[in-house]
Amino acid sequence: MDDLVERLSQGEHPVTVGGPQPSLEEFKKRVGDMGYVFIKFTGTRGGTDLGVRVDKQATDLRNAHFEQGNGVAHIEGTLTLNYVKVRCVADINLATLDGNGHLVALEEVHP
Template sequence: MDELVQRLSQGEHPVTVGGPKPSLEELQKRVGDMGYVFIKFTGTRGGTDLGVRVDKQATNLSQANFAQASGIAHIEGTLTLNYVKVRCVADIDLATLNGNGHLAVLEEVHL
């Protein structure tokens, strides 16, 4: 299995909101309207910014207050990283846009 995928699927790792314009407003728009967010794993060399298709059923915003920039947004979604299908699971603190997350391996794509 890919070394990066293996490392990010073991334990929790520091994450932040990624993408071209990381902001609270952008995160809210992406989770709610677009269904596609960027989660950046900051503990890798240079950081690993992942584009994640949001799983609306698994994502939980009940503890998130975007208007007051407080609480935790639990975001889950899928992507393919280095030919491995994975689920990204992240808890983002809306006050700082930082949090913890990990990958769960779904299946390895064989070429």
């Protein structure tokens, strides 16, 4: 398995909302309307910004209060990283746009 995928699959890691212009408004739009968010793992060299297709069934926004700018959004979704299909699981604090997350390796994809 890929080293980066293996490392991010072990334990929890610091994450932040990534993408070109991270903001609470942009994050809300991406989670709700677009179904595609950027989650950045900040503990890697230079950070690893991942584009995640949101799994609306597994994502939990019951404790996320976007209008007040507080609470926690539990985000889950899939992507392919270095030829490995993975599930990204992250809890994002809406007040800071930071949180913790990890990857779950699903299967290797050969080019």
